[in-house]
Amino acid sequence: MKNEHGTEQHDAQDAPQDIGRRKFLNQTAAIAGLAGAGLTVGLTGCKDESAKPAAASAAGKPAESHASDAHIKPGELDTYYGFWSGGHTGDLRVLGLPSGRELHRIPCFVPDALVGWGITNESKAIMGTKPNGDLQFTVGDTHHVHCSYKDGNYDGRYAWINDKINSRIARIRLDYFVCDKITLLPNVQGFHGIFPDKADPVDPSINYTTRVFCGSEFHAPLPNDGRDIGNDGAHRAMFTCVDAETMDVRWQVVIDGNCDLCATSYDGKLAACNQYNTENGQRFEMMMSAERDACIFFNIARIEQAVKDGKFKTYGDSKVPVVDGTKAANSDPKTALTAYVSVPKNPHGVNASPDGKYFICAGKLSPTATVIELAKVLDWFEGKLPELDKAIVAEVELGLGPLHTAFDGRGNAYTTLFLDSQVVKWNVEKSIQFYAGDTNAKYVVDRLDVQYQPGHINASQSETRFADGKWLAVGCKFSKDRFLPVGPLHAENEQLIDISGEKMKLVHEHPVRPEPHDFVIFKRELLRPKQTYNIDDFPNAVKAFDQSGVVRDGNKVTVKMVSQAPMFSLRDFTVKVGDEVTIILTNLDTIEDLTHGFAIHHHNINFIVNPQETKSVTFKAEKPGVFWCYCTHFCHALHLEMRSRMIVEA
Ligand code: K7E
Ligand code: CUA
Ligand code: CA
Numbered sequence: 001m002k003n004e005h006g007t008e009q010h011d012a013q014d015a016p017q018d019i020g021r022r023k024f025l026n027q028t029a030a031i032a033g034l035a036g037a038g039l040t041v042g043l044t045g046c047k048d049e050s051a052k053p054a055a056a057s058a059a060g061k062p063a064e065s066h067a068s069d070a071h072i073k074p075g076e077l078d079t080y081y082g083f084w085s086g087g088h089t090g091d092l093r094v095l096g097l098p099s100g101r102e103l104h105r106i107p108c109f110v111p112d113a114l115v116g117w118g119i120t121n122e123s124k125a126i127m128g129t130k131p132n133g134d135l136q137f138t139v140g141d142t143h144h145v146h147c148s149y150k151d152g153n154y155d156g157r158y159a160w161i162n163d164k165i166n167s168r169i170a171r172i173r174l175d176y177f178v179c180d181k182i183t184l185l186p187n188v189q190g191f192h193g194i195f196p197d198k199a200d201p202v203d204p205s206i207n208y209t210t211r212v213f214c215g216s217e218f219h220a221p222l223p224n225d226g227r228d229i230g231n232d233g234a235h236r237a238m239f240t241c242v243d244a245e246t247m248d249v250r251w252q253v254v255i256d257g258n259c260d261l262c263a264t265s266y267d268g269k270l271a272a273c274n275q276y277n278t279e280n281g282q283r284f285e286m287m288m289s290a291e292r293d294a295c296i297f298f299n300i301a302r303i304e305q306a307v308k309d310g311k312f313k314t315y316g317d318s319k320v321p322v323v324d325g326t327k328a329a330n331s332d333p334k335t336a337l338t339a340y341v342s343v344p345k346n347p348h349g350v351n352a353s354p355d356g357k358y359f360i361c362a363g364k365l366s367p368t369a370t371v372i373e374l375a376k377v378l379d380w381f382e383g384k385l386p387e388l389d390k391a392i393v394a395e396v397e398l399g400l401g402p403l404h405t406a407f408d409g410r411g412n413a414y415t416t417l418f419l420d421s422q423v424v425k426w427n428v429e430k431s432i433q434f435y436a437g438d439t440n441a442k443y444v445v446d447r448l449d450v451q452y453q454p455g456h457i458n459a460s461q462s463e464t465r466f467a468d469g470k471w472l473a474v475g476c477k478f479s480k481d482r483f484l485p486v487g488p489l490h491a492e493n494e495q496l497i498d499i500s501g502e503k504m505k506l507v508h509e510h511p512v513r514p515e516p517h518d519f520v521i522f523k524r525e526l527l528r529p530k531q532t533y534n535i536d537d538f539p540n541a542v543k544a545f546d547q548s549g550v551v552r553d554g555n556k557v558t559v560k561m562v563s564q565a566p567m568f569s570l571r572d573f574t575v576k577v578g579d580e581v582t583i584i585l586t587n588l589d590t591i592e593d594l595t596h597g598f599a600i601h602h603h604n605i606n607f608i609v610n611p612q613e614t615k616s617v618t619f620k621a622e623k624p625g626v627f628w629c630y631c632t633h634f635c636h637a638l639h640l641e642m643r644s645r646m647i648v649e650a
Contacts, residue, residue, distance in 0.1 A: 070496060070507040072099040080460055080471065080521050083145045083159055087515035090140025092161050092172060092179075097460070097521055098471055098496055100510045108170040108179045109140025109163040116607020117179075120615045121582070126182055133618070141165045143517040144261070147174070148244065149198040150208035152266050152356075152465030154520075156527045158244065160194055160212050167191040169214055169242055175530050181247040186318035188238050188252075190218030193262030193273055193350075196244060201268040201301040211250065211300075214240040215259025215273040219280060222254070223316025232282050239273060239298060239325065251307045253325035255296060255338065256280065261349050261404075265374050266356040266465065271298045272372075274361045276346040288346055288365060295350055295361045295370070297339040297377050298325070306337060334383050341377065342389050343370045349404040353413070353428060354467040358393070360428075362402035362415055369402055369415055370395045371431060394435035396443060398424045404518075406459040408499050409467030412445060416454035416474060423448045423457065423474055423497065425504055448504040450495055452478045459499060460521045468523075472497040472504065475516055483511045492516065531592045531611075538614035542586040545569045556580050563596040563609060564588045566638035568629070572645035579621045581646075586614040589635075597632025600646060608633050624650040 072078055078096030086093050090110035094103045109127070111118025118127055118135055128136040140163040148157040159172040167185040172178065185191055193215035200206035219235035221228035228234045237258040241250045257280060259273035275294045281287040303323055306312065312321035323337060330336035344366030351360050361370045376391035385391065401419030408414070414425050425446040433441035456475045461468045479493035491511030498505040535541050542548060542560045548569035551558045557579045562569045563586070575581050587596050587609035599606040605617050631642035 070098040070498070072096070072101075077524070079524055081524055081527060082473065082519055082521045083147070084512075084519040085142040085145045085161055085517045086513075087143070087517055088139075088141045089513065090142055090163065092142065092145055092159065093516065094177065095519075097473070098507070100473075100494060100496060100508065102512075104177060106172055106177055106179060108161055108172070108182070109137070109142065109166070109168060111135065111138060113606050114608065116605075116615060116617070119605060120607050120617055122615060126179060128182065128184070137166045137168075139165055140168070143192055144194045145518060146195055146463070146520060147522070148196055148209040149464070152198060153461075154464060154522050154526045155208060158209075160196060162191050162194045162214065164190060164192055164217075167216065169194065169212065169247070171244075171247055174527055176533070177529055183242060183247045183249065185214060185216070185240050185242075185249060186252075186320055187220075187222060187224075187315050187322065188214075188216035188218075188240060189220045189224075190237075190258075191216045191240075193260055195262040195264045195271065197264050197268050197271065197300070198266050199268035202304075206268075210244050212242045212244055213262050213264065213271045213298075214242060215262045216240070217258050217260060217277075219258065219277075219282070223318070225316055233280070235280070235282075238322065239271075239296075240320075241300075241303075249320045251303065251312070252320055252322045253298060253303060253337065254322050255325045256327050256340070257294060257296065259296070260347075261351075263350045263352045263359050265352065265359075269300060270374060270377060271300060272296060272350055272359055273298075274343065274347040274350040275340075276348065276364065278340075290345070292342045292344050293347055294340040295343050295347065295359065295372060296325075297341065299337055299339070299381055302335075302381075303337050333380050333388075336381060339377060339380055339388055341370075341372055341391055344368055344395070349402075351405040351407070351413075352463065354407050354409050354462065354465050355411075356465065358428060360405045360413060360415075362398075362405060364401060364403060364418075367397045367400055367402065368395050369398050369405065369413070369426075369431075371428060371435075394428075394431040396426070396431045396435055398426060398444070399447075403455055404457050406457045406462040406472060407467045408459055408469030408472075409461070410469050412469075414457055414459060414472055414499065414504075416450075416457045418453050418455065418477075421450055421452045421454065421476075423450055423454060423472070423504060425499070446503050448497065448506060450474050450476055450497075450506070451482055451493055451509070452476055452480055456516075456518045458519055458521055461523065463520060464522070470498075470500050471521060472499045473519065473521060475512075475519070477515070479511060482509065489514065532590060533610060533612040535586065535588075535612045535614070538586070540584050540616060541614040542569075542584055544588075550574065557582070559583045561644070562586045562588045563598070563631070563642075565594060565596070565636035566631075566642045568598075568631075568642065568644040570644050572647055574647045574649060575621045576649050577621055577624050580618060581621050582616055582618040584614065584616040585609055587611055594635060595633045596635050596642070598629060599632045600629045601627045603627065603646075606632055621646075621648045624648050 080097040082095035082097045084093040092106040107117035117123045145161045147154045147159045171181045196209040197211045239253040257275040257278035264271045277287045278293040325338040343361045346365040347361045348364040349362045371394035373393045379385040399417040399420045403416045405415045430441045430443035454474045460471045476493040495509040597608045627646040629644040
């Protein structure tokens with residue numbers, strides 16, 4: 001596959017979008033006052049009769065009465081994509097919003113029997129294998145997913161997602177919705193927060209993502225090769241920068257404390273992580289012993305200059321330059337690479353406001369949120385702000401167990417209160433006024449009970465400059481009695497809240513398989529996925545029926561095959577016991593949605609080939625006999641008849 005985008009390939013989104021556009025216009029009329037310029041385009045072209053009654057009846061109503069928009073009727077398309085981390089299923093889930101329908105799962109870190117992830121040679125090469133060809137890891141734990149930026153909005157190139165268990169970062173190509181690269185981070189454990197940069201700190205012409213930052217939670221020996229066991233004080237956590245294009249690790253920063261979540265500024269100058277373990281503790285009692293922890297800021301330009309100047313170390317087998325971001329080495333603001341802003345007890349979550357001014361850290365074990373002004377952090381680095389903690393412009397009570405924060409683009413923040421089972425809507429500027437002494441400034445705007453114990457929260461376009469204040473989704477970590485019981489493991493509860501009005505309004509909920517964590521929601525126009533592959537992107541493609549056949553090289557046998565409904569080009573093929581068999585299968589069908597599958601009885605082989613796609617598998621033929629191969633994906637009236645046979649001779 002070529003690593004480029006926006007080519008003129010088969011792109012079939014236009015047709016189905018017409019159906020959705022009716023709904024789109026319908027909504028546009030209902031929220032006339034709120035719609036951005038992009039939404040109103042095409043309104044004049046609306047000829048759909050079904051749109052009229054709703055538009056007419058909604059015309060005079062206040063904006064908050066459009067909760068019914070959440071109901072997407074059969075045949076209609078959602079107006080937003082949602083990218084959800086799958087948690088310990090190690091995948092990325094794609095939802096349509098506002099319906100909440102799950103559209104797709106993109107396997108990244110763990111095998112997947114539908115697409116053959118971890119089974120095909122191509123996916124194994126991305127996932128990484130041991131010398132014997134087995135996968136290096138078969139488990140994953142995805143928490144945070146974020147997309148590439150341009151001009152402060154998503155540009156539809158990539159998404160990135162973390163694997164906390166094995167400290168891996170995966171990249172997903174958003175033209176095909178597939179994982180194309182996975183990188184193992186050296187020197188770290190518990191890789192949790194992840195965030196792409198939004199611009200270059202030095203070169204203003206680079207107004208798009210070129211780096212992805214990764215925070216790691218756990219402290220470990222450096223290097224982790226048996227030394228320093230028992231010497232807990234020598235264990236460290238790090239912050240890592242990965243190149244967005246090559247996916248190579250560019251540099252790391254060794255720090256005091258740990259990293260949890262990660263946020264980046266719109267000007268590219270700063271990245272930050274909330275730190276809940278500034279105590280450098282190994283047990284929870286130690287980790288919660290201090291009254292305040294921190295939000296650590298990274299001065300990206302200075303770190304890269306330090307790397308250029310050779311001011312780094314390497315550890316063990318890793319060649320990655322590691323600069324010193326500890327407190328002791330960074331007390332002089334004018335040369336500091338890092339800045340530790342004090343935040344109350346064990347904060348969780350750091351989020352960038354869409355106006356680009358603030359990062360907000362929630363308290364978790366403190367009922368507060370801390371608002372940090374980025375311009376002041378930059379002033380400190382310039383030597384213009386004598387006390388770093390003066391960068392805190394508000395620290396206000398929200399309720400019990402504040403975790404993550406989303407924004408509506410109208411100056412309001414929405415924070416989950418894990419212990420209170422609530423979402424609190426609060427006004428950032430008012431909180432700053434209140435903190436400055438204006439006790440009349442009422443910063444809490446609204447509270448809404450959610451069911452139950454919310455963790456992550458996000459709003460439509462919240463993590464861009466184009467937060468549109470329409471929908472808010474909340475991931476509730478406990479569903480208790482909300483759904484039919486299915487045994488001891490409960491579904492979790494995703495709830496959708498209409499935030500277009502002053503008051504929040506719960507509009508629907510759906511169960512999700514545990515345990516999703518973070519997610520992003522953005523307008524569907526930002527993506528233009530391709531719906532068939534280009535056969536020329538696959539160097540091993542079998543491009544015609546007459547290129548099919550069996551080629552032997554010693555005991556290595558290559559079986560080249562094509563699929564075209566309702567048949568495989570080889571009705572049977574013969575190999576010998578002891579052969580290493582590689583099957584290469586190209587799907588010659590060109591029509592969108594005409595996918596075939598290929599499975600072999602008793603050989604642990606199952607994968608699909610989408611239109612014009614090529615995949616291969618390699619395995620040992622160990623037992624003599626006849627083994628049916630069949631199409632696993634319903635493709636044709638003769639789908640059941642779509643078969644081949646592998647004959648293994650003794
Ligand atoms: Cu993003 Cu769930 Cu990993 Cu918070 S974490 S809840
Ligand atoms: Cu091909 Cu079913
Ligand atoms: Ca702590």
